[in-house]
Amino acid sequence: MITGCKARDRRAQREVYDRYSPTMLAVARRYTQRDADAEDVLVSAFFKAFDKIDTFTESGSFEGWIRRIVVNEALMLLRKKHALKQAAELTEVNPANYSIPARAADRLAEADILKLLDSMPVGYRTVFNLYVIEGYKHREIAEQLGISINTSKSQLILAKKRMREQLEQLGYTAPNH
C-alpha cells in the first residue's frame, strides 16, 4: 500500500485513506470543536501525507506518522484562528487536588469524551490532548505551542480540574472523592 502511494497510485492512496481516515478524523475532532474544521484538518493532512510520502521511512509506524501530520495540521488551524493565544499560568498548585479516578475514564462513553473535551477552553484542551493522549512532554508542548513549560503544566492542571467537574456533572465520579 505504502509502495503504491510512493508510486502515486491513486488506488493505493484511496486504500490508505479508507483505512486510516476514521481514526484520523477522530484525532482531528479532539482538537477542533467543529466537525467541519476537523474535516478540513483531515483533508490537509492526507494531502500532505501523500505529497510527502517519500519522506516516510519504513522503519517507523505509518499510522503514527500520519497521526503526527494530523496533529500538526490541527495545531496550525488553531494558530491560524488565534485560538491558542489565551494561556493561564498557575503558581502554586498541587496536582493531587485535581486527580481524577481512573475508573471514571474506563466507563466513559465515546460521546462523552468529545463532550468533555469540547467543554474545555482551547488552550486546556490542546495541552490535555497533546500530553495525555499523544504522550508529548511539557517541553515539546511548550515548543509546539510557543508557550512556557510552566504554562503548559498549568494548562494541564486546569484542564484536569475542569474535566473532574464535568465528570461529576455527568455522573462518572462522586463529588466527594
Place this chain on the structure above:
Amino acid sequence: MAEFDPFDQAFRRRANSLRRTPSPRAWNRVENRLDRRRGGTTILGIRPWMIAALLLIVAGVTVVSEMNTRANNPLAKRAESVEELSSPYTPDETFTPVEYYKAIPDGKAGRILIVRGSEYRDLTVAPQYRQQS
C-alpha cells in the same frame, strides 16, 4: 507532572478507540488537491504546459502566415479542378498539338537552348542533355 496517572492511561485508551466516518466529499477534496499538485511546478504562476502550448500556437500561426505570403508555393494554392481519373482519357477534338510547340522556339544546333516563353522562362536544360560544342 511526569508521574504515572492511571486516569491518563485509561482516558488515552478510550480516546484512541474513537472513530468518525468522514463525509464522501472529503476524499474528493483530497483527490482534487492531489490532481492540482500533479500538474507540476509553476513559473511565476504559469505552468510549463501552458508555455509549451503558447509556443506551439505561435509556431503554428507563423507557419500559416508564411505559407500565405508565398504566392507561388503550390502547397498554398487551392486546387481549381479535380481530374476525373475513373473515366478514360479522350482528347478534345479541337486539340491541336502545334499550339504547345509555339512557346518553345527551336534552338540552333550546337547552342544553348534559350526559351523566351513566359511559362518556361525558369526552365534550364540539365547538363547531360546539352549538346557539346
